[in-house]
Amino acid sequence: MEFKMEDQHRECLQKNRIFLLSEISLSAVLFANLTESGVITDEHVEKLQNIERNDTTKAAVFEFLSEILPKRGPEAFDLFLKALCESEQRHVAERLNKWLSDDCSEDAGTFERLQDELRTHYNDKLQFIYTMPWLPTEGFSLKETFVQRRLRLTSGDRKGTEVKMDEILASVGEGRNKRILVEGDPAQGKSTLCQALAFAWSQPDEASENIKSFDLVILLHAGDLRGQDSVGGAIKKHLLPIDCGIPSRQLEKLLQEKNVLLIIDAFDEASTENEILHELIEGKRLKHKPLLVTSRPNFLENKQRHFESTFTVEGYNNRERLQHVKQYAEHKNIASAPFESMLEEESIRDLCSNPLNLTLLCLLREEDTQLRITRTALYTEIHRIIRRKAGERMDLTEAEVEESLLRPLYQFAFEAHQKNETVVREKDSKKVQNFQRICEVGYLTNEVIISRLQKEVRFQFTHKTFVEFLTAKHIAEMDREERMNWMRHLRYADYHIRIRGLAIGDYFNVEKNEPILGFLFGLLEEESAELTQMASLVIKETHFSSEPVPMPLHSFLFPISLDSSCEASHQLLRLLAELNVVPPELADVILKRRPPLINIHRGCSVSCRRGMLKLCNLRFQPPIPMNVYLSDSPDEEEKMSFVQKLIECENIEGSKIWIYPRNDTELWNNVRGFRIGQANSVQQVSINCIAIEGIPCEEFSFGNHLSELELNWFTPSHSFFLEAALHKPLTSLQLICCDELDDRCISLIRQLLRNQRNLQRVQLTSSSWKRQHFGFFLADFAQMENLQSLEITLKNSTNEAKRSLEAILKRNKLSKLAIHSSKYSLCLYSVLNDGFSSMSSLRELHLQYVNIIHLPNLRHLDLINFSLLYSTLNDDGIAVLSDVLRSWRNLQQLRIDFDVSVAECSLRKLFKAIAGCHRLQILHFQWLEMADSVVPSVCKMIESLKQLRKFTSYVQRNKSLTEEGFKQLEPIIKRNGLNTDVRQ
Ligand SMILES: Nc1ncnc2c1ncn2[C@@H]1O[C@H](COP(=O)(O)OP(=O)(O)OP(=O)(O)O)[C@@H](O)[C@H]1O
Secondary structure, eight states, X not given: OOBOXXXXXXXXXXXXXXHHHHHOOOOHHHHHHHXXXXXXXXXXXXXXXXXXHHSOHHHHHHHIIIIIGGXXXXXXXXXXXXXXXXXXXXXXXXHHHHHHHHHHXXXXXXXXXXHHHHHHHHHHHSSEEOOOTXXXXXXXXXXXXXXXXXXXXXXXXXXXXXXXXXXXXXXXXXXXXXXXXEEOOTTXXXXXXXXXXXXXXXXXXXXXXXXXXXXXXXXXXXXXXXXXXXXXXXXHHHHSOGGGOOOHHHHHHHHHHSOEEEEEEOGGGSOXXXXXXXXXXXXXXXXXXXEEEEEOTTSSGGGGGGOSEEEEEOOOOHHHHHHHHHHHHHHHTSOSHHHHHHHTOGGGTTGGGSHHHHHHHHXXXXXXXXXXXXXXXXXXXXXXXHHHHHHHHHTOOHHHIIIIIIHHHHHHHHHHHHXXXXXXXXXXXXXXTTHHHHHHXXXXXXXXXXXXXXXXXXXXXXXXXHHHHHHHHHHHTSOHHHHHHHHHTSOOSOEEEEEGGGTEEEEEOGGGGHHHHHHHHHHTTTOHHHHHHHHXXXXXXXXXXXXXXXXXXXXXXXXXXXXXXXXXXXXXXXXXXXXXXXXXXXXXXXXXTOOSOEEEOTBOOHHHHHHHHHHTTSOOSSOEEEEEEOTTOSOHHHHHHHHHHHHHOTTEEEEEEEEOOSSHHHHHHHHHHTTTTOTTSOOEEEEXXXXXXXXXXXXXXXXXXXXXXXXXXXXXXXXHHHHHHTTSOOSEEEEESOOOOOHHHHHHHHHHHHHOSSXXXXXXXXXXXXXXXXXXXXXXXXXXXXXXXXEEEXXXXXXXXXHHHHHHHHTTOOSEEEEEESOOOHHHHHHHHHHHTTOTTOOEEEEESOBGGGOGGGGGOOOSEEEEESOBOOHHHHHHHHHHHHHOTTOOEEEEEOOSOOOHHHHHHHHHHHHTOTTOOEEEEESOOOOGGGHHHHHHHHHHOTTOOEEEEESOSXXXXXXXXXXXXXXXXXXXXXXXXXXX
């Protein structure tokens, strides 16, 4: 294997070559020293002696200096100097050392020269934004058209705070925020932000921005670091003129000594085979220098922890949209009114929140007046204009442009995209004869921005989004079988694997495929059969039709996953957003394969919500239920309007809404705005009370049809909710994480329980660390004939409470039971165990802190969902559980927490029992001890669970899994269709 030597050493050998050729003697002592220290091998010696024999000593020295020594690693140079000294050639070593120190001592003007070179470079190259693919030479002036961006902090104590662009650099000087990550969706303006920062630094004005405090600002594309030995090398190659004469060693020295900001753009475009980039992020290189990295989301997850602060660039808000179009009009010297009126259009509101799309919409507005409401329609229209203009310029018909120039271009884009690149290399360009003509169409430019020196000629696509659009065009033109084949090779499940001890961090999110898939759906909108076939594949692979996955960790407390991002199973919705209308054939398939319920949570993307609104037009019979959790949504107006639309839609039953009001006023606005409890609105509500201090107003009330009331973090000061629910037809009452009740609340709850003949579900549970006892309500529950679901925290139950529980269980009406308890008396065990033998209706059971060996009658149940949380699961417990699992043939969801170490043979037995639950779809382990020796049985278990779609294992009990074991496990947990989350 060859290892490169450092740049400055290579340069030193090069610059002193004539001297070295005449001075070095290839003596036996020199060879002995060099071979002993491993700088060269015996084969090298033989080769050099042959050259000396057949040619001259100089030729041999030349071969040694140019071909051998530079490839013998970073240590080779110093060892070579040592060998010279020991072979009576000390004067040669001294000369080289002197050259190095002279070269290294910064001559007075080097820093100023570098600063000046960078400033002129940025000033020349960054003053324009190039958006129009067909006019790559004509840019918008950055100064005149740039819209200042807002960034949202997504890490640390101030998470959620909005900051201005320049403010992200504010605290770097104080030693904090050394590593900053800025993420943003495609074309959201990350590169332009970097451009604006570097450009601002290059300007001579007196502005007091933070960026000005840096001695040097280095802006590189992530790809510029590929194949380099050092950051200095990348600067030399990409930012400085060939003849600027600043040696690499001095550059490196300046990077260490000066106050430098490194900006690396587009991690997502060049994250592989890029050692320097990873070393910079991990702090192994230029550790103390501020580093700002940009990336599309989901590319950096395993590296996220190296960043002190992370931000996202959010879409434009109303003010920014307006500023963008006004600046656009002013720059083009035309009236801004037509653009401003375009912003009023509700249908393109979210398109306008993306700067690139907004610029393209403005361009279209100039050409005609028709509005495009999807991304695909917008890019298709731009594409048409490009084709038309190319035809006019080249005197070809549009059909000819398409056939001879665009088709090959689609192919180039497809190939570039396969390699995650946005360039066509010179050698590839030669594959077609008319490449120059293809360039003239306007999508490709052979100028690479931020690069003055490119040894290899490359042709750059004007923007990654265009590569994606053209790639989708290529796929759209494939024949059906080839296209479906391409689709089948995509991955349709997320995985998130982090094993600290092994330094493994591996992530995949299905959204990565969506820029292309979205365009493809849009392009094939008219081809109903093709579209339906593609959508059917997505429906199947992403488990769209299944019950949504609750977040196993919190499912006990919250029925929907509050923190999760827009899931893989929502991919279809996100793709539907690209259609103007869902064609009838596809609508039929969706109607047939409808999921039982859809959860919209706060991580759901704008396109997911758009897709959801498309479902509103499909005639679901009965209407499809939908839970909506939209707290913390940055755009309050959009949130309101989205929920209103869902509520008004007849095909959707806005079944439950989760609200998290930040104060009393917001609570009242939400309850009133969503008409909670009214006849034709949402009738089930969950309210997080934590920020609510008092009654918002005298007239606070719910509509008369309120059917479910769930209150999280309820305290006696929130009793007005209970009053407002009196006399409403409640079917469900839940008080979750409730740690305190006063007499008044107890009396109100009793009134609610007695008044409600309809009540089928009750939950009274406290937060896990402050256990409340709610056993005194059991007598009331026992009176409720229709009770089907009971979730309760019990501590020290009285005999009366136990008798009531016994009556509830034996009535055999419960389909769901959850007992939160940290202390089970033998008597409570016996009530439960006896009850289990007659509870044939029970389908869902959740037990906490239980010792399962006292509950052998569990095997009489027929459960679909079971969890055993924080329970004592020793070898005896595992034996009982394994036995029980063998009798639960319909089990679909299982969670097991392991709180003590158990024998490996017990684990194997348990995995074997789980492997027999062939209907299992969701499996979650907590604190599992997964040593290499049990890996084969974990693998066998997962392999046999064909319907498993989610596997999670959080917090390994010890670090006994080795790389060998993981290698065996990896393909199994990464199988397509399985959403995996394994974290230690
Ligand atoms: N702040 C801004 N002001 C005006 N126009 C902008 C701004 N940001 C972006 N744009 C426009 O949007 C286009 C795309 O932006 P940019 O290339 O910076 O996005 P990106 O987030 O780096 O995209 P990707 O992840 O797809 O590479 C720019 O070429 C420019 O036309």
